[in-house]
Amino acid sequence: MPDTILELHGLDAHYGDFQALYGIDLHVTEGEVLAIIGSNGAGKTTMMRSISGLLSNRRDQIRYRGGAIGSLRADEVALKGIALVPEGRQLFPSLSVEENLLIGGQVGRQGHWDLKTLYDLFPILEERRNVPSTSLSGGQQQMVAIGRALMSNPDLILFDEISLGLAPVIIKDIYAALPGIISQGMSAVIVEQDISKALSVSSRVYCLQEGRVSLEGASDTVSREEISRAYFGID
Amino acid sequence: MDWINALVQGILLGGLYALFAAGLSLIFGVMRLVNIAHGDLIVLAAFLGLTVTTATGMHPLLALIVVVPLMAALGYALQRGLLNQTLGDDILPPLLVTFGLSVILQNGLLEIYSADPQKLNAGGLETASVPVAGLSLGVLPLLTFAIAVLVIWGLQWTFYHTPLGRSFRAVSDNQDIAQLMGINRRHVFGLAMALALGVTAIAGILLGIRTSFDPSIGGGRLIFGFEAVIIGGLGNLWGTLAGGVILGVAQTIGAKIDPGWQILAGHIVFLLILAVRPNGLFPRISA
Numbered sequence: 001m002p003d004t005i006l007e008l009h010g011l012d013a014h015y016g017d018f019q020a021l022y023g024i025d026l027h028v029t030e031g032e033v034l035a036i037i038g039s040n041g042a043g044k045t046t047m048m049r050s051i052s053g054l055l056s057n058r059r060d061q062i063r064y065r066g067g068a069i070g071s072l073r074a075d076e077v078a079l080k081g082i083a084l085v086p087e088g089r090q091l092f093p094s095l096s097v098e099e100n101l102l103i104g105g106q107v108g109r110q111g112h113w114d115l116k117t118l119y120d121l122f123p124i125l126e127e128r129r130n131v132p133s134t135s136l137s138g139g140q141q142q143m144v145a146i147g148r149a150l151m152s153n154p155d156l157i158l159f160d161e162i163s164l165g166l167a168p169v170i171i172k173d174i175y176a177a178l179p180g181i182i183s184q185g186m187s188a189v190i191v192e193q194d195i196s197k198a199l200s201v202s203s204r205v206y207c208l209q210e211g212r213v214s215l216e217g218a219s220d221t222v223s224r225e226e227i228s229r230a231y232f233g234i235d
Numbered sequence: 236m237d238w239i240n241a242l243v244q245g246i247l248l249g250g251l252y253a254l255f256a257a258g259l260s261l262i263f264g265v266m267r268l269v270n271i272a273h274g275d276l277i278v279l280a281a282f283l284g285l286t287v288t289t290a291t292g293m294h295p296l297l298a299l300i301v302v303v304p305l306m307a308a309l310g311y312a313l314q315r316g317l318l319n320q321t322l323g324d325d326i327l328p329p330l331l332v333t334f335g336l337s338v339i340l341q342n343g344l345l346e347i348y349s350a351d352p353q354k355l356n357a358g359g360l361e362t363a364s365v366p367v368a369g370l371s372l373g374v375l376p377l378l379t380f381a382i383a384v385l386v387i388w389g390l391q392w393t394f395y396h397t398p399l400g401r402s403f404r405a406v407s408d409n410q411d412i413a414q415l416m417g418i419n420r421r422h423v424f425g426l427a428m429a430l431a432l433g434v435t436a437i438a439g440i441l442l443g444i445r446t447s448f449d450p451s452i453g454g455g456r457l458i459f460g461f462e463a464v465i466i467g468g469l470g471n472l473w474g475t476l477a478g479g480v481i482l483g484v485a486q487t488i489g490a491k492i493d494p495g496w497q498i499l500a501g502h503i504v505f506l507l508i509l510a511v512r513p514n515g516l517f518p519r520i521s522a
Contacts, residue, residue, distance in 0.1 A: 076419035104416055
C-alpha cells in the first residue's frame with residue numbers, strides 16, 4: 001500500500017456567505033493520478049484553490065505528507081512541492097514565454113525539470129521562447145502553463161480544466177504528453193469536464209456535486225450509471 | 236541663444252523631476268498604490284541628509300551611502316508594517332493612509348527641524364558651471380540629469396533582466412498566480428517600496444543641494460512627480476524621464492516668457508497632454 005501524499009478532512013470552503021464545499025474527504029496516494037469530475041459549480045475549482053493555498057482553510061482540513069497545510073499561503077504551499085496549473089492558463093502577459101517558465105523555477109526546488117528537459121517535452125516553446133506569452137495559440141499557452149508548474153519540480157501537480165477552450169486535436173496532444181510528465185514520480189490531480197478523458201488517464205475518480213463528494217471509486221470499474229447519478233444527482 | 240539656454244536648462248531640470256517620479260511610477264506599476272506621502276518622503280530624505288552632513292561633516296553626495304539604505308529600510312518596514320494591510324480591491328484605503336502619513340511626516344519634520352528653510356552645503360558644487368557650445372551649464376543640473384538617466388536605466392535593467400524584476404512584473408500582472416509560483420507578494424511589495432524609497436533618497440539629497448527646503452514643500456514635489464508620471468504614461472520608466480523633461484522644459488520656457496509663469500506653464504502643458512492623450516505619451520499599463 002503506497003503512502004498517502006495528500007488528505008482532505010472535512011474540507012469546507014466559503015466565498016463570503018456562500019458555502020462552496022461541505023466537508024470534503026479525499027486522499028491522493030503517492031504516484032497516483034486522481035481525477036475529479038463534476039458539473040459547473042460543483043466546487044472543483046474551489047477545491048483546487050483550497051489545496052494550493054489561494055483560499056485559506058482550517059489548518060488540519062488539508063494535510064500534505066502528514067503536515068497540516070490548510071492555513072498556509074499559496075507561496076508557502078508552492079515551496080512544499082504542490083503546483084497548480086490554473087483554469088484558463090493565466091500566464092503572465094508581461095513576461096515572455098521563457099520568463100513564464102523561469103518564474104515557475106524561482107521556487108528553487110531541484111529535480112528532473114529545467115528549461116532543457118522542458119524544451120525536450122515541448123520543442124515548440126523553445127522556438128518561441130522570446131515572444132510575449134500572449135502571442136501564443138491556446139494550446140501553446142497551455143504548454144507554458146503546464147511547463148511553468150513543472151519547473152517548480154512539484155511532488156504533487158494539480159491540473160484544473162486543462163482542456164477547457166482548446167480544440168480537440170490540441171487536447172489530444174496535451175493528454176498524450178501527460179504520461180511522460182507524471183511518470184517522473186509525481187502524483188497528480190486532474191480536474192476535467194470530459195469524463196472519458198478523466199477516466200482514461202486516472203486510477204481513481206471522485207465526483208463532486210454541489211460541494212459534496214457524490215462518488216468515489218476506481219476509474220476502470222465505475223459504471224456510466226453511477227457516474228451520471230453522481231454527476232447530475234438524479235436517481 | 237537665451238531660448239536654447241532655457242530649453243537646455245529645462246531638459247536638465249527634467250532629470251530631477253524624473254527622479255521625483257521614478258519611485259511613484261515603480262510602486263504604482265508593481266502594486267497599483269498611489270503614494271500621496273511620496274513628496275514628503277523626498278523632503279524627509281533631504282532632512283536626513285542634513286542631519287548626516289551636519290553630524291559627520293560629510294559631503295551631501297557622500298551622505299547618500301547612509302541615506303539611501305536608511306530610506307530603503309524605512310520603505311521595506313513601512314510596506315510590511317502598514318501599507319500591505321491597506322492593499323486590496325479598493326484603491327481608497329491606501330490613498331487615505333498615505334495621505335495621513337503625509338500629514339504625520341510634515342508635522343513630525345516641523346516638530347524636529349522647525350519651519351526654517353534649510354539647505355545642503357555641497358561646497359561650491361551648486362554654483363559651478365561648465366561652458367558648453369556657448370551655453371553655461373551648471374555642474375549640478377548636469378550631474379542630476381546623468382544620475383536620473385543612470386537610475387532609470389538601472390531600474391529598467393532590474394525590471395527586465397533579474398529574477399526580482401520578473402517577480403515585480405508577475406505580481407503586477409496577477410497577484411494570486413504569482414503566489415502560486417512561490418512568490419510572497421508582501422515581501423515583493425516590501426522590496427519594491429525599498430527600491431522606490433532608495434531612489435527617493437537620491438532625489439531628496441539632490442533637491443536639498445539644488446534649493447532650500449522646509450517641511451511644507453512635499454506637496455509640490457508630489458505634484459511634479461505625478462505630472463511627470465502621467466505625461467510619460469503609466470508603468471513606463473523611460474516615459475517617466477520623458478515626462479520629467481517635458482515638464483521641466485515647459486517650466487523654464489514659461490519662466491522665460493514671464494517669471495511668474497514658471498509653475499503655471501508646467502501645469503498647463505500637463506493638462507493639455509492629459510486632454511489629448513489621457514493615458515500619457517508612452518503608456519505600458521492601461522489605467
